[in-house]
Amino acid sequence: MSYQFDWGVLWRYREALAEGFALTLALSLLGLLGALALGIVAGTAGAGGRRAARGFAGTYVEVARNVPLLVHMYFWYLGLTALRLPAFWCGVLALAIYSGAYVAEIVRAGIQSVPQGQTAAALASGLSPRQALVHVIYPQALRIVAPSLAGLLSQLIKDSSLASVISVGELTFAAGAIEGETFRTFEAYIGVSLLYLVTVTAISQLTLRTLSGRAVDPEMRY
Amino acid sequence: MVWRNLPYLAEGFAVTLETSALVILGGTALGLLLGIVRSGRVASLRHAAWLYIELIRGTPLLVVLFIVYFAVPPLIGHRFTAYEAAVIGFIAFIGAYIAEDVRSGLASVPRGQVEAGLANGLSPRQVLWLVVLPQAVRRMIPALFNQFVRLVKFTSVASAIGVTELTGATLAVNAREFKPLPLLIALALAYFVAGYGLSLVGRWLNRRYAIAG
Amino acid sequence: MMGKWAAAAAVLLMTMLSVAAGSARADSAIDAIKARGKLLAGVKYDTPPFGYLDDKNEVVGFDVDLMREIAKAMGVGIELVKVTSPTRIPLLVSGNVDIVAASMTHTREREGAIDFSITYYTGAQALMVPASSPIKGLGDLADKTVAVQQGTTLEKTLAKLAPQAKVQSFRDYTTAWLALRQGRADAFTGSYDILRGFAREAQGFHIVGDKFSVEPFGIGIRHGDWQMRNLVNAVLQDLWTSGRYQQIYHQWFQVDPDIPIETWPKG
Numbered sequence: 001m002s003y004q005f006d007w008g009v010l011w012r013y014r015e016a017l018a019e020g021f022a023l024t025l026a027l028s029l030l031g032l033l034g035a036l037a038l039g040i041v042a043g044t045a046g047a048g049g050r051r052a053a054r055g056f057a058g059t060y061v062e063v064a065r066n067v068p069l070l071v072h073m074y075f076w077y078l079g080l081t082a083l084r085l086p087a088f089w090c091g092v093l094a095l096a097i098y099s100g101a102y103v104a105e106i107v108r109a110g111i112q113s114v115p116q117g118q119t120a121a122a123l124a125s126g127l128s129p130r131q132a133l134v135h136v137i138y139p140q141a142l143r144i145v146a147p148s149l150a151g152l153l154s155q156l157i158k159d160s161s162l163a164s165v166i167s168v169g170e171l172t173f174a175a176g177a178i179e180g181e182t183f184r185t186f187e188a189y190i191g192v193s194l195l196y197l198v199t200v201t202a203i204s205q206l207t208l209r210t211l212s213g214r215a216v217d218p219e220m221r222y
Numbered sequence: 223m224v225w226r227n228l229p230y231l232a233e234g235f236a237v238t239l240e241t242s243a244l245v246i247l248g249g250t251a252l253g254l255l256l257g258i259v260r261s262g263r264v265a266s267l268r269h270a271a272w273l274y275i276e277l278i279r280g281t282p283l284l285v286v287l288f289i290v291y292f293a294v295p296p297l298i299g300h301r302f303t304a305y306e307a308a309v310i311g312f313i314a315f316i317g318a319y320i321a322e323d324v325r326s327g328l329a330s331v332p333r334g335q336v337e338a339g340l341a342n343g344l345s346p347r348q349v350l351w352l353v354v355l356p357q358a359v360r361r362m363i364p365a366l367f368n369q370f371v372r373l374v375k376f377t378s379v380a381s382a383i384g385v386t387e388l389t390g391a392t393l394a395v396n397a398r399e400f401k402p403l404p405l406l407i408a409l410a411l412a413y414f415v416a417g418y419g420l421s422l423v424g425r426w427l428n429r430r431y432a433i434a435g
Numbered sequence: 436m437m438g439k440w441a442a443a444a445a446v447l448l449m450t451m452l453s454v455a456a457g458s459a460r461a462d463s464a465i466d467a468i469k470a471r472g473k474l475l476a477g478v479k480y481d482t483p484p485f486g487y488l489d490d491k492n493e494v495v496g497f498d499v500d501l502m503r504e505i506a507k508a509m510g511v512g513i514e515l516v517k518v519t520s521p522t523r524i525p526l527l528v529s530g531n532v533d534i535v536a537a538s539m540t541h542t543r544e545r546e547g548a549i550d551f552s553i554t555y556y557t558g559a560q561a562l563m564v565p566a567s568s569p570i571k572g573l574g575d576l577a578d579k580t581v582a583v584q585q586g587t588t589l590e591k592t593l594a595k596l597a598p599q600a601k602v603q604s605f606r607d608y609t610t611a612w613l614a615l616r617q618g619r620a621d622a623f624t625g626s627y628d629i630l631r632g633f634a635r636e637a638q639g640f641h642i643v644g645d646k647f648s649v650e651p652f653g654i655g656i657r658h659g660d661w662q663m664r665n666l667v668n669a670v671l672q673d674l675w676t677s678g679r680y681q682q683i684y685h686q687w688f689q690v691d692p693d694i695p696i697e698t699w700p701k702g
Contacts, residue, residue, distance in 0.1 A: 003528045003658060006547060066417030067410045068375035070389060078396065079406040081617045158282045165382075167605045167614075172284070173585070176521055176606050180586015183548035185524040186292070193285040200280050230492050292525035301531045304517075384517040394488060397481055397609050398636060400616055 006184060010191040013178045020174025021195065027091050027163055027170055028156040034096025035152065039103020044133070046104060047111040057104060064101035069162055072098050077166040091163035091170075095156060106148045110141035150207040154200045161196070171195060227395045234391025235412055237305070241387060242374045242416070245312040249373065250366065252317030257324025258350070271321070278318035283379050287311040291383045308380040316373050320366065327362035328354060360431050367424025371417045378413075388412060463662035464533040465509075473512035476502035477532035477655075480517045481609045483632030484687045485538040497687040498536035501555060501654075501671075504679065505534070508670045520584070520607045524548060527655050534667065535655035538629065540588050550660065551653030552667045556684075557694045558626040559646035560589055563615065565639055570622055572644030576600035582611040582620035592648040593624050608633075615640070626650050628688050672698040 010017065046057035064072075076083075076090035085093070114137050122132035164172035175192040179185045259271040278286065291307035302310065331354045339349035381390030392409045396402050468474050478486035478498050486496040494515055506513035516532045523539070526532045527549060541551045562581075564570045570579060577599040583590045585604035594602050603620060605611040612633045615623040623630065627646050634640045654671075656664045674680035675696040684692045 003548070062418055063410075063414060066371065066375070066414045066421075068378040068389070068413055070378045070381075071406065071410050071413060074389075074393070074402075075406050075410065078402040078613065078617070081402060084617065084619055161282050161284060162379075164606065165610075167603075167610055169604075173606065177586040177604065179521060179524070180584070181544060182586075183524045183545040185521060185548075186528070189285065189288055189521070193281060196282055196285070197277075197280045204280075288525070291522075291531070292529045295529045295531060301529065382519075382521070384519060384522055386517075394481065397613065398488070400613075400637065 003186070005187060007187055007191070009178065009182055009184045009187050013174075016174045016177060017171070017192070017195070020169060020171040020192075023088070023168065023170040024157060024160050027088070027095065027160040027168065028153060030092045031095030031099060031156050031160065032153055034092060035099035035103050035156070038096055038100030039107050040138075042100065042104035043107025044111060046108040057108075061101045061104050064097050065105075067098075069094060069098045069159055070165065073162055073166050087163070087166045087168045090166055091160070091168045095159060095163075099152065099156060099159070103149065103152065106145045107141065110145035111137055113144055114140045151204070153207075154203050157200055157203070158196060227399070230395065231388070231391050231408075234386055234388040237386060238374070238377045238388040238412075239416065241305075241309060241312065241377050241380065241385075242370075244309050245316060245373055245377075246370050248309070248313035249316035249320055249369070252313055253320025253324050253369075256317060256321035257328060260321060260325045261328045275318045275321050278315055279322075283311075283315050283376055284382055286315045287379065287383050290314065304380075304384040307383060308377075308385045312373065312376060312380075315376070316369055319372075320369050323362055323365040323369065324358070327358035327365070330361050331357045363424060363428045363431065367421060367427070370424070371421050374417045374420060375413060463660050464657060465662050465666060467530070468509060468511055468533055471511075473514050474502070474506040474509060474534070475514050475516055475532045476506070477516045477518040477523055477526050477535035477537060478502060479519070479537045481519075481607070482538050482629055483636065484628060485632075486536070487632070497556070497683065498538065500683045500687070501674075502534070502536055504674055504683075505667060505670050508673070509666070520586075523655065527657060534663065537655070538626065538652055539655055540650045541653035542588060548658070550656045550658055550664050552656060552664060553671060553697055554651040554653055554694075555671050555696065556652040558628055558650040558652065560592055560624060560648040560650060561627040561630050561642050561646050562644050563623045563625075563630045563634060563640055563642050564621065565615070566641055567639075568621065568643075570643060573597050573647065576622065579621040580619070581622045581624055582614040583624050584608050584611055588648070588650065589625055596647060631688075671696055 042057040042060055045053040046061070048054060072094035073090060076085060076093050077087060118136055118140065119132055122136040123129065127135065160170055161172040163170055164176065167173065171192050175188040178188040182188075256271050256275060259267050260275070262268060287308060290311035291302060291304065294307075295301045335353050335357065336349055339353040340346070344352065377387050378389035380387050381393070384390075386394070389409060392405050396405050399405075476499075478494065478496065480486060480488055480494050482496075484496050485498040486494060489495050494517075499515065502515070503513055516526065518526055518532070518535060518537050520537075523535050523537045527535045536555075539545075539551075541554060545551075562570070562573065562576075570576065573596050576597040578601065580601045580603050581593055581597070582603055582605055583593060584607055590602060590604055593600065600622075603614070605614060608625060608629060611620070611623055611625070614620040616637060623633075627642070630642055634642065654667055656667065671680070674683075675698055680696060681692060684690075
């Protein structure tokens with residue numbers, strides 16, 4: 001392989017990389033918020049008493065989970081052409097809906113593992129069903145499932161790289177731009193994957209430290 | 223429009239299914255190997271396996287594929303076709319994740335079983351193969367099938383290194399025909415059927431073979 | 436702790452790659468091609484009319500035909516390998532293809548990574564809009580969104596010539612073209628013949644304004660492989676002198692080439 005590496009290209013294009021990184025973070029954080037919101041709603045519905053709600057939640061989870069994230073992204077970006085949503089929001093939507101399905105399953109399992117007696121006691125104490133849910137069930141459920149959710153942000157950061165295919169200017173897209181100008185594909189993509197690795201590692205370490213004492217799996221898998 | 227392009231799309235779907243099947247086999251094998259090594263007695267092997275697993279799990283799948291397709295051939299002097307690189311890359315990737323499930327599966331077998339096996343005169347290796355693994359595998363079925371379903375979805379990433387699997391084929395057709403909505407819905411449906419079907423198989427297997435408790 | 440290990444492993448990987456790259460193979464691609472009996476030619480599958488899938492889903496195009504001619508001149512078979520913008524250089528450098536003809540503009544910056552043949556096609560940049568658009572040229576682009584492939588000279592040139600335009604880059608020609616078709620962009624800029632190739636695929640788009648800037652295309656060859664480069668250059672020149680090049684050019688662009696391939700005397 002007759003190729004002279006020029007790692008300096010990463011420094012020359014540091015601005016593009018920084019901008020890409022900022023977008024990666026924005027995508028991941030907004031996707032996280034969306035996934036949590038969707039997941040808590042769907043998970044609660046899935047664990048609830050009403051069959052229709054359970055059905056909807058179940059369908060959402062199965063459909064969203066079984067369709068590749070790439071296809072989610074293309075769906076919002078290409079499929080719903082009429083909407084013409086900005087690529088960034090297509091990315092956020094895709095990430096939120098896809099990850100939300102996983103969060104829903106975790107939340108559902110968490111709620112269902114809170115002992116029945118808790119709900120009964122809460123209602124007997126005069127709390128409305130809604131208050132019982134928010135003040136009694138959720139705290140306990142979330143405590144049970146927190147370890148499983150710990151890896152969510154890391155996973156989202158890695159998944160956000162797919163948004164580059166719908167031309168969101170995040171980190172992987174930035175690597176493509178550098179590659180286009182310089183043809184230095186190796187340096188661009190290796191540099192960027194190191195950046196992902198460092199970021200994901202840092203976040204895993206932070207989560208481990210915050211939730212220490214529990215069986216934490218910092219790399220969520222779904 | 224869909225009829226005219228059906229052979230091309232069907233070929234893409236076949237590639238997706240074939241890739242998934244190969245990787246399920248190879249990835250499970252690799253995962254078992256790595257998981258057993260991770261739980262084993264030789265410290266240096268344990269650390270090596272751990273390093274591999276952590277590296278892979280911190281790397282996006284796309285990057286793993288790139289590394290297998292571009293970085294490895296010059297080092298070993300043999301070129302891979304895009305398809306070969308994809309299969310190898312996927313196996314390397316999912317194997318690391320399955321390894322962790324294997325490790326937990328092995329750890330979840332009650333210690334008493336191991337002791338009973340040893341007390342009966344079985345060597346540690348025999349205990350592993352005859353006592354622990356069978357039980358561990360049965361406990362791992364849900365986790366394993368979870369990974370398998372993930373894998374079917376991941377095959378779409380192979381389009382990035384030029385493998386014409388289902389997503390790549392669909393996008394190519396869309397570039398010419400420009401009917402994204404029906405094409406994408408069909409695409410989502412195909413993956414849904416494949417993935418959901420696989421998870422149903424997993425659930426059936428789990429009901430039949432799971433160990434209570 | 437894990438971070439330290441990961442970083443160490445990453446540095447190891449980088450070192451490995453640099454060593455592998457530094458140990459430049461002295462042999463040329465020609466040896467591998469002759470031994471294999473076929474030329475591995477990287478071409479685009481989505482860039483009409485240079486390399487694209489026709490109705491029968493077979494890959495055809497100007498670049499494709501040139502590659503076939505090179506294989507013919509070498510007396511070997513040919514295997515076309517699909518390349519995309521992120522994969523074209525790694526495929527070449529890693530030895531997965533012997534040469535790459537992927538509508539690549541020869542720039543000095545890019546010479547740092549690979550070698551180029553002599554210019555085998557000189558394109559110009561142009562602007563394409565929907566038929567109903569009020570845009571008539573570069574001057575009408577103020578506050579309009581213009582789609583373009585990322586990291587190209589096209590992007591820079593447009594930004595320079597239409598500083599008030601909103602340039603939006605996409606990862607390749609196809610996605611930029613789709614953006615125009617979807618209405619996400621008001622205009623699409625790229626190499627004139629490629630734009631024409633896309634316009635043929637759909638109704639209701641046309642090229643407006645004059646052509647601007649110069650885009651010389653070169654065939655990509657691995658760094659330092661002077662034997663391969665000399666061979667490719669020779670074949671290109673022979674194609675010109677024999678008239679075969681003009682035939683192929685006319686077939687794909689419907690006009691005669693206005694810029695000849697530079698030819699050198701045999702000596």
